[in-house]
Amino acid sequence: MTYYSNANPDLLAKIPVTAKRVLEIGCGTGGFARAYRDINPAAEYWGVELFAEAAEEAKTVLNEVVLGSIEDATVLAELDARRGDRRFDVLIFGDVLEHLLDPWSVLKTLRERMEPGAVCAVCIPNVGHWSLVREQLLGRWNYADAGLLDRTHLRFFSRDTAVDMLAQAGWSPLDADPRVLWPEKTEAAIKALTPAALAFGGDAAKAKRDLSAFQWVLRGVNGPLPPRIAIAALGLKKVGGVTDARVDHPLAALASLPSVRATWGAGTVVLPGGADPGVFILHRSFLADAPMIAHVEGLAKKGWTIVSDIDDDPHHWPGYVNSDFRAFRGVHAVTVSTEPLAEMIRQWNPNVAVFPNQAFRLPETPPPTPKGGARMRVFFGALNREDDWAAVRDQIMELAQAYADRIEWVVVHDQTFFDALPAGASKTFHPTLPHARFMAVLAQCDIALLPLSDTPFNRLKSDLKLVECASAGVVPICSRIIYDVDPAHGDFAVFADTPQQWKDALLALLASPDEVKRRRDLGRAHASTRRMHAFATPAREAFYRDLVARRDDLERARQARIAAMTAPSPVTA
Structure with a gap:
């Protein structure tokens, strides 16, 4: 059943995160549905599945599963009977259309059950992949149990014929992107085969694209294509998940929408x-050195609307201060993570929007409590928190010594905290991790320590670490500073004000796995219903569209702010 449990990440990235009702044809055991609902937990997810065993397992994940072939009139009738007058806004075919006798008719018939503007997302094998071209040149066309020549495939498509199939069924083709496997082998094959394509009058760029694709991921829209807005984001080198939270995740959510073309990168972006x-x-650009200023001004002259994003007190970096905060004055608008930070930024630019940090995906988390078996796993992992945990160090280390047989410590990044734990403690250290790996490690834990001292810098931080804990099913013990801004946080987090309260809070949770489970479930529910990018994306797109609509006025105001700036001091990072 492994094949039927897979979730194609390239297809997943093309499913709008804002979908309300999804229909997947060939839903397998529900692996793709589970992956999507980890991104958009609010979606109602339906499936049609040919194989009874897979369909039975899928019923534990999907809202509705219809058993049988979508080409069977009785199956379509059952789907219609169950849905009533409800329509779908996403239709998914993951490696299915090539198995159908008449995929053109299926696409047309199901389109009639879709909302206006609905998206059809398809992954389909490429008959023009270099490996098949090579085999044909050698006189071979051998069917197999899996792959491009799976013996159950009834139809074969190139990119152009797959796009044409969508169009013939009444879908407006939106995009068609290649899935490239084995990059090194592919590059060598392209060099060998491109001359042949050119000899037959082909185009080199098209030949490379078409020969490279193992599969095509295509999308079509039910009705006219929506006006598309271009959004690009440039982040800094990734450290501690900050760029992921403010660039990668919100842009990935936006990129899933048919109305957005989005690109993003760390250090460079196309x-x-x-x-x-x-x-x-x-994101976090000082906009202080001459080359960067010239680059941004060049983009502005071409008509781009420039937005700065910041999620910490900018006074912490001399680069902002010494440049007279040009990063905020010299752009059209600014986005931040909290209202207190927005209030500060408005002294340099009145066009500020607050987009709180969100979870992009709910990580997989073990069901038992404690997650590790006999010991409760306690997590500590954050950048630059040495001064914050110093006040509770003695109480934590005392407890770690006394309860060495009941706690398994998991520490990320902070070597000093790890080394301070007693030698007899069960403890594991991880260096600074990429965000996906960080979340996977966090999700294996039961309790997390989130100390923050009351400083001007910390008062402008966001509650990202608490949101990450909630989404991972981890109970945070935390300071009130920033983390108690939402009264709902008290349902699942435990607040501690004094060193003794920190110790007592950890002791109480160690003594009650049931209370840990109750709070972890409440935290997961909070994240899945209130703190997901899937829910925040429409407002973010609307904000960017509004900026573009008002760009002429915003540009005049930006030029006035730049003209009024003081001469910059020498800039240092």
């Missing part, structure tokens, strides 16, 4: 093509 100049986002 502007999205196929749309007029839109929004260019600078």
Whole structure:
């Protein structure tokens, strides 16, 4: 059943995170549905599955599963009977259309059950992949149990014929992207085969694209294509998940929408093509050195709307201060993670929007409590928190010594905290981790310690670490500073004000696995219903579209702010 449990990440990235009702044809055991609902827990998810065993397992994940072939009239009738007058806004075919006798008719018939503007997302094998071309040149066409020549495939498509199939069924083709496997082998094959394509009058770029794709991921829209806004985001080198939270995750959510063309990167980014100049986002950029200023001014002259994003007190970095905060004055608008930070930024730019940090995906988490078996796993992992945990150090280390047989410590990044734990403690250390790995490690734990001292810098931080804990099913013990801004946090988090309260809170949770489970479930529910990018994305898109609509006025105001700036001091990082 492994094949039927897979979730194609390239297809998953093309499913709008804002979907309300999804229909997947060939839902297997529900692996793709589970992966999507980890991103959009609010979605109602339906499936049609040919194989009874897989369909039975899928019923534990999906809202509705219809057993049988979608080409069977009785199966379609059962689907219609169950849905009543409800329509779907996403239709998914993951490696299914090539198995059908008449995929054109299926696409047309199901389109009639879709909402206007609904998206059809398809993954389909590429008959023009270099490996098949090579085999044909050698006189071979051998069917197999899996792969491009799976013996159950009834239809074969190139990119152009797959796009044409969508169009014939009444879908407006939106995009068609290649899935490239084995990059090194592919590059060598392209070099060998491109001359042949050119000899037959082909185009080199098209030949490379078409020969490289193992599969095509295509999308079509039910009705006219929506106006597309281009959004690009430039982040800094990734450290501690900050760029993931403010660039990668919100842009990935936006990119899933048919109305957005989005690109993003750390250190460099390629502007999205196929749309007029839109929004260019600078995350944590000082906008202080001459080359960067010239680059941004060049983008502004071409019609791009420039947005700075910041999620910490900018006074912490001399680069902002010494440049007279040009990063905020010299752009059209600013986005931040909290209202207190927005209040500060408004002294340099009145166009500020607050987009709180969110979870992009609910990580997989073990069901038992404690997750590790006999010992409760306690997590500590954050950048630059040495001064914050110093006040509770003695109480934590005392407890770690006394309860060495009941706690398994998991520490990320903070070597000093790890070394301070007693030698007899069960403890594991991880260096600074990429965000996905960080979340996977966190999700294996039961309790997390989130100390923050009351400083001007900390008062402007966001509650990201608490949201990460909630989404991972981890109970945070935390300071009140920033983490108690939402009264709902008290349902699942435990607040501690004094060193003794920190010790007592950890002791109480160690003594009651049931209370840990109750709070972890409440935290997971909080994240899945209130703190997901899937829910925040429509407001973010609307904000960017509004900026573009008002760009002329915003540009005049930006130029006035730049003209009024003081001469910058020498800039240091």
